Amino acid sequence: MNNTFTEKHILKGNVNSPVSFLTLGFVFLLPALVLTTKFGVGLTSFGFLLAGIFCWRKASLVRHLTEIRWVLTALLLSLGFALLGMWLHPEMHLRSLEKPFRMLSCVTVLVTVLAVRPSRKALWYGLIAGTVAGAVFICYQRWGLKIERPGGLINSITFGDIELCMGMMCLAGVLDFKGRQVLWPALGAVAGLVGSVATGTRGGWIAVLFAALLFLKYGHFLRTRMAQGVAMLVFGLLVGTYFIDQTGARDRFNQGVSEVKTYFDGGSAFTNVGVRLELWKGALMLIERHPWRIAGTREVEAEMKELVQAGRLQPFVLKAEHFHNDMLQQLVFGGIPGLLVWLATMIAPFMFFLRILHTHESASPSVIAPALAGLLLVIGYFSFGLTEVIYWSVMSCMFYAQMLFLLMGLCLNARDEAQVAA
Numbered sequence: 001m002n003n004t005f006t007e008k009h010i011l012k013g014n015v016n017s018p019v020s021f022l023t024l025g026f027v028f029l030l031p032a033l034v035l036t037t038k039f040g041v042g043l044t045s046f047g048f049l050l051a052g053i054f055c056w057r058k059a060s061l062v063r064h065l066t067e068i069r070w071v072l073t074a075l076l077l078s079l080g081f082a083l084l085g086m087w088l089h090p091e092m093h094l095r096s097l098e099k100p101f102r103m104l105s106c107v108t109v110l111v112t113v114l115a116v117r118p119s120r121k122a123l124w125y126g127l128i129a130g131t132v133a134g135a136v137f138i139c140y141q142r143w144g145l146k147i148e149r150p151g152g153l154i155n156s157i158t159f160g161d162i163e164l165c166m167g168m169m170c171l172a173g174v175l176d177f178k179g180r181q182v183l184w185p186a187l188g189a190v191a192g193l194v195g196s197v198a199t200g201t202r203g204g205w206i207a208v209l210f211a212a213l214l215f216l217k218y219g220h221f222l223r224t225r226m227a228q229g230v231a232m233l234v235f236g237l238l239v240g241t242y243f244i245d246q247t248g249a250r251d252r253f254n255q256g257v258s259e260v261k262t263y264f265d266g267g268s269a270f271t272n273v274g275v276r277l278e279l280w281k282g283a284l285m286l287i288e289r290h291p292w293r294i295a296g297t298r299e300v301e302a303e304m305k306e307l308v309q310a311g312r313l314q315p316f317v318l319k320a321e322h323f324h325n326d327m328l329q330q331l332v333f334g335g336i337p338g339l340l341v342w343l344a345t346m347i348a349p350f351m352f353f354l355r356i357l358h359t360h361e362s363a364s365p366s367v368i369a370p371a372l373a374g375l376l377l378v379i380g381y382f383s384f385g386l387t388e389v390i391y392w393s394v395m396s397c398m399f400y401a402q403m404l405f406l407l408m409g410l411c412l413n414a415r416d417e418a419q420v421a422a
Helices: 007-012 017-033 040-058 061-088 094-105 107-116 120-144 156-176 179-199 204-221 225-241 249-264 272-289 297-309 315-319 326-359 365-384 394-421
Strands: none
Touching: 017 040, 017 107, 017 120, 017 394, 040 094, 040 107, 040 394, 061 094, 061 107, 061 326, 061 394, 094 107, 094 394, 107 394, 120 156, 120 179, 120 365, 120 394, 156 179, 156 204, 156 365, 156 394, 204 365, 249 272, 272 297, 272 315, 272 326, 297 315, 297 326, 326 365, 326 394, 365 394
16 A cells, blocks of 8 residues: 555544534535535535645545546546537537536545545435435425425426435445434435425436346345345335325326327327427437537527428427437537547446446445445436436536545545455
8 A cells, every 4th residue: 555545544534624524514515405505516516626625635546546537537528528619619608618617626526535534424414314305395395385396496307306316325325324224314215206206207217217227236235134125115115106196106107108109199299208209309300410510509409490490390399498318419419429428427437336346245335335326326317318408407417526526435435444444
């Protein structure tokens, strides 16, 4: 082990207590505030930035460069691709650089976590607090204020997706608790499910399917009967929501099936699902014309108008902000190169966490829990992007990037601690 990274640093951290205390607070506040405030993600981003600048020399980042290089490369490529788009299309504003630049700057979260070595429990309790607060807030809007599709302070789809994503990560946190304490992350998992169902969002159901497959693959990590029971309870409750009329889950499912059938039978396309299908149809037409093109907003809008005027698309597609699918969005505006760059921001972190699981299967839950949570984060965002552009809002992008680097840091810290203990 490097002489500058001693056993004392691993077990006790290596920065002073004020920074440690503030970092612990930011780790908790990131998930706790994301859905119930408009400033939560920005506050934690700024806090981690300052902390990262203060303690970057003590983070020993170079020691982990081999493991994190592909994630950093993916985010650098994303920023570089945005710069290329601005150069090719001068009408694009600097705002187009905001999301890739701020996502890359979230590496300060990793720097801070590696230097300060905060407790993982701060994250788990933050996720529990965030999911419970989000569920209470959205349930009040749904059944208290009688809002059919509540969305908290943002919109129903993004709220429901992030709420569900945090709930799934709580389920991974079960591994890091003992005895009856597993009931706390179980509460977070149930709250995430309830909050997502209350929004009426259907795109998250795909994420749950992938999560179930992931737990079937790695279910052996749930070593205690209590943990196994919690996992079964959560997935059982998900199935149960279909049969409870008050949740509206069955109506939303049947409505989706009906809208798909209506669209392909030539009926009205102006429905939630029909609009998506029409937008996807238009996106595929543009991609077929220019599979390698890096397009500007004006170009895409002009070609969509042309297709509408030719009677090949319904006029309502011109009012949509995006194509309701991350991959199609990237292909339309960035061609195949843009899609590959976007996929890298998913595949690189997915492989990082998968490698942790495969190389430390016999390790303690302290290593496995954040790695499994990381996989669920990436799988969740990928799944949400199948029916929505989850990267559309800055808040959603920043939550993904901060949580990604936070979980990476916790994985690396836990692995170091496990090696020292061995």
